[in-house]
Amino acid sequence: MSQRKCPVCETRTVSPEFKPFCSNRCAEVDLSRWLKGSYAIPGRPADQADEVPGQPDPSDA
Numbered sequence: 001m002s003q004r005k006c007p008v009c010e011t012r013t014v015s016p017e018f019k020p021f022c023s024n025r026c027a028e029v030d031l032s033r034w035l036k037g038s039y040a041i042p043g044r045p046a047d048q049a050d051e052v053p054g055q056p057d058p059s060d061a
């Protein structure tokens with residue numbers, strides 16, 4: 001097996017023209033991830049709000 005999978009979409013095989021990605025689109029996706037600095041921390045919440053608007057406090061009766 002000499003064909004490697006694209007690290008971005010993980011479904012298509014790497015194209016020699018765009019390696020190590022399968023296409024120019026995936027190459028741009030990977031680049032944008034690096035620029036945002038979120039490449040190594042997927043799913044991390046950007047903000048954690050302490051207050052949730054619209055939710056009444058049940059203990060405040």
Ligand SMILES: [Zn+2]
Pocket residue numbers: 006007008009010011012021022023026
């Ligand atoms: Zn891809």
